[in-house]
Structure formats: structure tokens, C-alpha cells
Amino acid sequence: MKEVFPGIFLIKEVRKFLKFIESTNIYVIAGPDGLIYDGGYGTKRLVNSVINEVQKIKELYQYKNERINLTRILPSHSHSDHISGLSKLRKALGVKIMVTKDMANIIMDKQRYAYAYRSDSYRDYFIINSGLKRKLKSYLLSKLSNFFWNLISGISFVKDPDEIIDDNTEILINDETWKIFPSPGHSFDHISLYNEEKGILFTGDNLFKSISGWLGPPESNLDDYMKTLEIYSNLKNLKLILPAHGEPIENPKERINEIILHRENRNKQVFDLINEFREEGITSKQIINKIYTNGRNIIKQIARGWVSLTLKKLEAENHIYRKESKKEIRFFPVNKL
Ligand SMILES: [Zn+2]
Numbered sequence: 001m002k003e004v005f006p007g008i009f010l011i012k013e014v015r016k017f018l019k020f021i022e023s024t025n026i027y028v029i030a031g032p033d034g035l036i037y038d039g040g041y042g043t044k045r046l047v048n049s050v051i052n053e054v055q056k057i058k059e060l061y062q063y064k065n066e067r068i069n070l071t072r073i074l075p076s077h078s079h080s081d082h083i084s085g086l087s088k089l090r091k092a093l094g095v096k097i098m099v100t101k102d103m104a105n106i107i108m109d110k111q112r113y114a115y116a117y118r119s120d121s122y123r124d125y126f127i128i129n130s131g132l133k134r135k136l137k138s139y140l141l142s143k144l145s146n147f148f149w150n151l152i153s154g155i156s157f158v159k160d161p162d163e164i165i166d167d168n169t170e171i172l173i174n175d176e177t178w179k180i181f182p183s184p185g186h187s188f189d190h191i192s193l194y195n196e197e198k199g200i201l202f203t204g205d206n207l208f209k210s211i212s213g214w215l216g217p218p219e220s221n222l223d224d225y226m227k228t229l230e231i232y233s234n235l236k237n238l239k240l241i242l243p244a245h246g247e248p249i250e251n252p253k254e255r256i257n258e259i260i261l262h263r264e265n266r267n268k269q270v271f272d273l274i275n276e277f278r279e280e281g282i283t284s285k286q287i288i289n290k291i292y293t294n295g296r297n298i299i300k301q302i303a304r305g306w307v308s309l310t311l312k313k314l315e316a317e318n319h320i321y322r323k324e325s326k327k328e329i330r331f332f333p334v335n336k337l
Contacts, residue, residue: 001053004248005200005240007031007174011053013046021152022245024081026050027202028057028070031174036073036095037193037202038244042084043154050085051092072163074098076204076244077190078106078116079219084155096162102189107158114146118218125284125308125329167191183232185225186215192232199239201232207255208246212262216305222313226263232256270310274320274331281323281330284311
């Protein structure tokens with residue numbers, strides 16, 4: 001653990017295997033009525049690594065003769081790398097699980113969770129040929145990948161959260177007021193936590209220091225995302241961003257503007273490609289291959305998310321239209337952007 005701001009500690013889960021899967025940042029706002037922000041993964045090893053680090057923070061406070069009592073844990077949103085550890089951390093640390101109504105509905109059980117994160121939504125942009133064989137293959141693949149992902153994340157569902165809060169509210173942490181506000185974009189149930197006096201904002205998965213972050217259907221929404229970035233950028237006293245992956249961001253306004261610009265460039269890049277192939281049209285797969293000319297397959301798979309959302313936005317704004325045949329969907333320009 002590392003003290004990233006006086007009284008705020010960053011714990012990075014320590015992964016021995018599958019190191020390519022990025023660890024989640026768990027933050028401890030330490031003090032007499034402290035809070036843990038984000039629940040991380042739920043495997044025994046990762047949960048134990050968090051418990052050990054929390055113990056070190058407690059020892060540090062005891063050594064300094066300062067009171068420490070962690071009373072609650074609050075996730076930024078209900079993706080598995082943020083909620084899987086909630087139950088086990090509650091049991092081990094005696095904290096209450098605090099969630100919004102939206103999160104509570106999703107993390108309640110396996111069925112609701114699977115429904116919220118169903119992975120067939122790329123079909124609207126990528127595959128039109130839905131022969132039985134292909135349908136069966138994609139069904140089995142998605143079942144298999146869900147199974148392994150659940151195994152890797154060590155997910156446990158939370159039937160009985162201790163406290164349901166509004167997604168637009170204020171809470172007291174160590175007698176200081178923190179604002180919670182909805183920040184959909186990456187996922188619809190995403191919230192942010194902000195303390196104006198300290199100038200600290202927890203952005204969850206909406207904003208990172210060195211990567212642009214995942215966006216994709218069905219959870220993400222590009223318009224919501226841009227609005228959330230706008231809200232971040234209008235915060236009066238923003239000095240430090242603490243994201244759910246990677247390092248703290250010490251130049252928050254600059255980074256927010258970079259990401260806004262990045263998304264605008266992506267919109268333009270996709271539209272320009274569609275415009276370039278205005279005669280024959282272009283499929284989403286071709287768009288990805290043209291953007292990531294030397295990209296690895298996994299990068300291209302991940303990119304399907306933002307490309308789908310960008311196409312959705314361009315269609316909704318009437319900049320492009322589609323022609324569907326039995327085998328593919330081709331996109332054509334309506335007007336210049
Ligand atoms: Zn997420």
C-alpha cells in the first residue's frame with residue numbers, strides 16, 4: 001500500500017498468475033469512520049492480499065496513536081473486478097457493504113448479473129449471418145468465457161447489501177463530506193466520489209492515467225460518457241484523480257481534456273473511413289483492421305466495444321446509415337461531419 005494523499009491509501013491487489021489481467025486499485029480513506037472504495041477481485045489470494053494491506057494501515061495508525069475504524073465498503077460500479085471481493089472483505093474486516101439501487105439489482109445473483117452483462121450485443125454491428133451453427137458456437141463461447149471469467153474473478157454475489165444509497169447524495173467519511181454523483185459512460189450504474197475541499201475525485205473505470213479505458217455495449221454509452229467527462233471537467237477544485245486501475249492522475253483537467261479529444265478524434269476517424277469507402281461501404285471489421293493495421297487479435301477484439309458505440313452514435317446522429325445483407329452490415333456516409 002501507498003499513501004497517495006494524507007489519509008488515503010492505495011492498495012494494489014497482488015496477482016501471482018494471469019498477470020496480464022490488470023489489478024484493481026482499492027482505496028482506503030482511513031480514519032475513525034473510514035471507507036474502502038471498490039471491492040476488487042474475490043479470489044482467496046487477492047482478497048487476502050487486500051486484508052494484509054488493510055492490516056498494515058491499521059498498524060500504522062495504531063503506531064501513530066490515531067484512531068482507525070473502517071466502517072463501509074463502496075464499489076464504483078458493478079463490474080466483476082470491483083464487486084467480487086465485497087462479501088469476503090465484509091466478513092473479514094467487519095465493514096458494511098454500501099451500494100446504489102442499480103448496483104444492488106445487478107449483484108444480487110448470477111442470473112441478474114449475467115443478464116446485465118450479456119455479450120451478444122455486438123451482433124447489431126458485426127454479424128448478421130446467424131445460422132444455427134454460428135449461433136450455437138457464439139452461445140457456447142460466451143458461456144465458456146463467462147465461466148472462466150467468473151472463476152478468475154472469484155465472484156461472489158451480494159444478496160444482502162447493508163446499506164442502499166442514492167446515486168446522487170452526500171456521505172460523511174471521518175466526519176468530512178464527500179459527494180457521490182452518477183457518472184454513467186463506462187457502465188450505466190457507475191458513480192464517482194468527490195471531496196471538493198481536498199480536490200480529490202475517484203473516477204473508477206471512467207478515466208485512467210495512461211490508457212483510454214474500455215467502452216462497449218451493452219453497458220457503455222458514449223453520450224453519457226462525454227457528459228460525465230464534462231461534469232468532471234467542471235468540478236471547481238479538482239486537484240487529484242484516483243482511478244480504479246493504474247496510477248493517480250496529478251494533472252486532472254489536462255487528462256480529462258485529452259480523453260475528450262481522443263474520443264472526438266475516434267468519431268472522426270471512423271466517419272472518415274466510412275466516407276473514404278462511400279461507394280462500396282465498409283464493415284465494422286474492416287474499420288477495425290484499418291485502424292489497427294498491426295494490432296494483435298486481442299486488441300482488435302477489445303476495440304469492437306468502442307467501434308460499436310461510435311457506429312451507434314454516428315447512426316443516431318444521422319451521419320451514417322447501414323445496408324444489411326445476409327452476411328454482413330455495411331456502413332455508408334450521409335453527410336460530412
Ligand atoms: Zn468496469
